[in-house]
Amino acid sequence: METRTIRTDDGDGHLEVHSFRPVASPALPAASDPDGSLAGHPDDAGQPGVVVIHGTLVTDALYRPFAMKIARLLGRPVHTYNRRGRGGSAGQREDYSAATEISDLAAVMRATGSADVVAHSYGGFVALQAARTEPIRRLVTYDAAVSLSGSLERRWRPELEHSMAAGQLDHAWAHLVQGLETAGPVSKLPLGALRMLSILSARTRLGAEMRQLLPTAVAEMRAVLKSDAELADFAGVTTPTLMLSGGWSPAYFAETGRQLAAAVPAIDFALVPGQLHEGPLRPGHRLALTTARFLANDVGLRLQRIRAARHPLGSRFRIGQ
Numbered sequence: 001m002e003t004r005t006i007r008t009d010d011g012d013g014h015l016e017v018h019s020f021r022p023v024a025s026p027a028l029p030a031a032s033d034p035d036g037s038l039a040g041h042p043d044d045a046g047q048p049g050v051v052v053i054h055g056t057l058v059t060d061a062l063y064r065p066f067a068m069k070i071a072r073l074l075g076r077p078v079h080t081y082n083r084r085g086r087g088g089s090a091g092q093r094e095d096y097s098a099a100t101e102i103s104d105l106a107a108v109m110r111a112t113g114s115a116d117v118v119a120h121s122y123g124g125f126v127a128l129q130a131a132r133t134e135p136i137r138r139l140v141t142y143d144a145a146v147s148l149s150g151s152l153e154r155r156w157r158p159e160l161e162h163s164m165a166a167g168q169l170d171h172a173w174a175h176l177v178q179g180l181e182t183a184g185p186v187s188k189l190p191l192g193a194l195r196m197l198s199i200l201s202a203r204t205r206l207g208a209e210m211r212q213l214l215p216t217a218v219a220e221m222r223a224v225l226k227s228d229a230e231l232a233d234f235a236g237v238t239t240p241t242l243m244l245s246g247g248w249s250p251a252y253f254a255e256t257g258r259q260l261a262a263a264v265p266a267i268d269f270a271l272v273p274g275q276l277h278e279g280p281l282r283p284g285h286r287l288a289l290t291t292a293r294f295l296a297n298d299v300g301l302r303l304q305r306i307r308a309a310r311h312p313l314g315s316r317f318r319i320g321q
Contacts (some may be wrong), residue, residue, distance in 0.1 A: 001064070005088065006111040009103045016088035017081040017108060018060060019049075020071045048115035048137070049077040050295060051108055053123030055145075056217045057176075057210045058281075059086045063120070066280045069288035070118065074295060079112045083123075085216035096219050098227045101126040106134055116295050120280050121145050121182070122220050124243075128260075129227060131239045139241040140291045143182075143253040143277050146260070147228040151252060155179045156221060164218055169211050170198040176217060181250040182277040231263040241267045242294045244287070246275030253277070 002019040052067050054060045060080035071078040082089040083101065093100070105126060108114070115137035119127035124144025131139055145152065157179040163171035174194035181187040186197065201207030241264075243257035254271055261269035272279065272287065279287050 006107060008090070009107050010093075010100075013084065013090035013093075013104075014088075015081050015084070015090070015104055015108060016060075017079055017112065018064065018067075019077055019079045019112065020064070020068045021077050022071045022075045047076045049079055049112045050074065050116045050118060051105065051112065051114045052078060052080045053105065053117065053119040053126055054080065054083065055121030055123050056220050057213050059209070059213075061087070062281045065283075066288060069285060070292050070295075073288060073292035077112070077114075078118075079108065079114060081108050083126075085219075086213060092216055092219050096223065098126065098129050098223045101223070102130045102134065105130050109134075109136075116140075118142075118291055118295075119144065121277065122224070125224055125227070128234070128237075128241075131237050131241065132234065136239045138295050138297065139239050140244065140294055141241070141257075142244045142272075142280055142287065143246060143249050144243060144256065145224055145253075146256050147224050148256055148259060149230060150228055151256065152224060153228070155181075155252075156225060160221075161218055164214060169214055170195045170202075172214055173198040173211065176214070184248065184276050187250075231259060234260060234264050234267075237264055238266050240294075240297075242291075243267060243269045244272050244290065245269070246277055246279045247271055247273040248275060249277040249279075 002021075004017050004019070005014050006017055007014055050070060052060070052063050052070075054063050060082050063080050067078040067080050081104075083104065084090055084096065085092040105117070109117075116139065117127045117130070117136050118140045120142045122145050124141035125146050127136070127139055127141055128144055128146055130136065147153070157175040160172050160175040160179070163169070163175060171191075174191045174197075177183045177187050177194055178189075178191060186194070189197070198207070198211070202211055243260060245254040245257050254269075257269035261267045270290075272290065275287065276282070
């Protein structure tokens with residue numbers, strides 16, 4: 001892994017970037033495997049890279065195994081970066097907005113020589129907003145947090161902001177988890193149980209980190225709601241895009257993907273069975289394989305469509321756009 005710091009376009013910020021070069025790994029299928037795996041080769045590292053955008057309440061560290069799998073499969077460099085407010089990157093400015101994230105993504109793509117983007121949750125929101133104006137070659141999102149016609153308004157809990165202002169971080173975390181429903185069955189617990197879970201998780205490294213990042217989550221949720229859009233606002237997107245959603249993710253992510261795929265010719269949607277919202281952070285290779293196959297744009301690959309074409313939420317999943 002290579003680590004470097006790049007300057008942002010606003011002139012006074014910086015972003016921490018981590019790069020992964022394609023290295024053969026026995027843990028992943030070989031290029032000649034009959035299941036249609038990609039023919040990635042380490043000597044292809046001069047090709048344009050791929051940028052991975054992480055979600056909210058986390059840093060890019062959790063996405064490094066996922067990035068390494070994609071690099072191995074594609075035979076291309078893959079880059080993760082800490083968005084503002086975490087890791088070695090600059091903090092969120094008072095005027096933080098979706099435009100800030102789009103500009104930062106563009107800066108990372110230029111600095112790393114990248115053409116493709118893979119994005120998760122809030123990162124998917126950033127990537128889809130960027131695809132409206134930035135030259136992205138191909139894009140894959142997983143559970144993109146896009147608000148269409150006010151669809152995410154009801155997910156916002158005013159109590160979250162009130163709790164943050166009062167310094168009640170456990171209350172704030174509980175309202176965020178219950179509102180977004182991104183923690184699987186845990187999200188269904190009563191607020192009291194969620195507050196207790198927050199207290200217990202704060203004793204772990206990841207739990208403590210999530211509590212520290214709560215202020216960034218408030219600003220990011222505001223950015224999503226402020227960028228609420230209509231389907232027509234994405235009509236100009238020409239970047240071939242695959243929107244994925246987990247079969248066990250909150251249903252509103254799949255509904256957003258389905259609507260966008262039905263309205264925008266460049267966008268396809270597929271449901272990934274057996275995956276939770278944090279799918280890119282979990283062990284396994286299904287998401288990495290699906291992502292790499294789409295980015296490869298190789299009509300010779302046997303894309304199994306992860307059974308989405310026959311699923312009622314599925315939409316066009318074309319190969320070789």
